[in-house]
Amino acid sequence: MKDEKKAPKLRFKGFTDDWEQCKLGDVCDVYDGIHHTPDYQDNGIMFLSVENISTLTSDKFVSRDFFEQNYKIFPEKGDILLTRIGNVGTPNVVESTDKLAYYVSLALLKAPKINSYFLCNLICTQEFKKELHRKTLTTAIPQKINKDEIRKITFFDSTSSDERKKIGSLLEKINFTITLHEEKKQQLKCLKSALLQKMFAYKSGYPAIRFEGFSDEWEQCKLGDVADRFDNLRVPVIANLRKNGDTPYYGANGIQDYVDGYTHDGEYILVAEDGANNLKNYPINYVSGRIWVNNHAHVLQAIPYLASTRFLGYEIGRSNIVSLLVGGGRAKLNADALMNMNLNLPKIKEQELIADLFQKVEISITLQNYKLDKLKNLKSSLLKKMFI
Structure with missing residues (x-):
């Protein structure tokens, strides 16, 4: 009708x-x-x-x-x-x-x-x-x-079959492009997962895949042997700092907001201390630059001549960090447990090459996300304007 x-x-x-x-x-x-x-x-x-x-x-x-x-x-x-x-x-x-x-x-x-x-x-x-x-x-x-x-x-x-066909064809091309980018993103994520399995040493002390020229056994150590941990400022009320700020604000579950001022400036690994919502993918972030970190996240930095901070982030991320948690509903990762966790590390040069490779993969994943967001926004806009 x-x-x-x-x-x-x-x-x-x-x-x-x-x-x-x-x-x-x-x-x-x-x-x-x-x-x-x-x-x-x-x-x-x-x-x-x-x-x-x-x-x-x-x-x-x-x-x-x-x-x-x-x-x-x-x-x-x-x-x-x-x-x-x-x-x-x-x-x-x-x-x-x-x-x-x-x-x-x-x-x-x-x-x-x-x-x-x-x-x-x-x-x-x-x-x-x-x-x-x-x-x-x-x-x-x-x-x-x-x-x-x-x-x-x-x-x-539309009363025109030609108009329907043109609209349908345009949007289907966009959908097809979105699918291609989603598939490429998934391939990159699978590549990263495979490399995490193959390029890091387990009990044998040797990874399955290595860069040419490296053959030494990886050495076992404690995280505290190769990294420093920094205590965070415990500020009871920071609501006023969250207004019109330009510094990323981190807590147990990653970036939350932007604030005025900063607590750290440099290259760091942030590991949730307590209150993390997703234990399956426990929050571990690599950050660089000025940041504000509250007292619900550990702040780590590699000792320069011993380890690469970015590499440590990958090594910690692939470990079973959830097994170190203590407590009930609001599980906690205390500093001693974190700094005493066992790691396998190659020489610093190999660490840097591995970290650079993973950084390139992650940049590619981020680029795919950017392209997907642009395409999805385009599709959303066309759905609003080309239909009633």
Whole structure:
């Protein structure tokens, strides 16, 4: 039912007609998957559920007989799968030409007369999400939206198939570029993880991978043998310092704010003392320059002729530092335990080469994050301006 017209703020040249309001059921058919858990197989027809929406791939399969009996209508290339239970409202376009089975937690949208990428991105707009939320049973556990309610969602649609195609194509190119950068970022993170395993010595005293020209056994030592620890100022109230400052402020969980003034100036490793929220990835930061550190983080600096501060940060980070914590709900890492932890160190030159390599990998990861943020911001802006 079309009862209102509007125009988006940003359009391709040559398109001037107003968009018309309609219901999702006007432009596509909506189906849901089977309501019972199937008997999974080692191979056969891939079975998708809500947790598979981002990739539309799964390690679960159903038999071909089961598929033929239960799926008269099934996802095909160009269709859209939309999450409807638990995670409500995340869409993805089916790219595969293989047959796919799907669970009731997904809705299947078949819209042969409308560009799939246009519709998929339209579903991602804030206005569509608001309408979707209004029709979602948020009090249900887990929350869900019924198939018939999905059909009733209203939105503004272009009357031109060419305009839909252009918008869909542009946004799909951006999505594809985002995916490429996310994959590269993941590859870099995997590279860093592999290097942490291979370039640092364990019980044998020798790492699996080394720079050419280095063959000496790594020496065991205590952290306190090669690094200094500094006590922090214990200032009871620093709220006034947090206003309009330009110095990073660190606590147990990393950077928190910016303040006036500083407590340290130089190259340091910061290790959470207590109150750390994430014990799996225990907070350890390498910092350089002027910083303010509160009394919930240890401040360490390598003794220059013995160790590289940046290298020590990686060596401490790969150790089982959580095993040194004491106390109950608010576990604490005291100074003696930290400074007595065992380390394996090569000669200073090898430390510096390893630290430089990891720094380059981390800079590449940061660059990927920057590119991803720019692309996601661009996509968000286009979703706001190219749709209504």
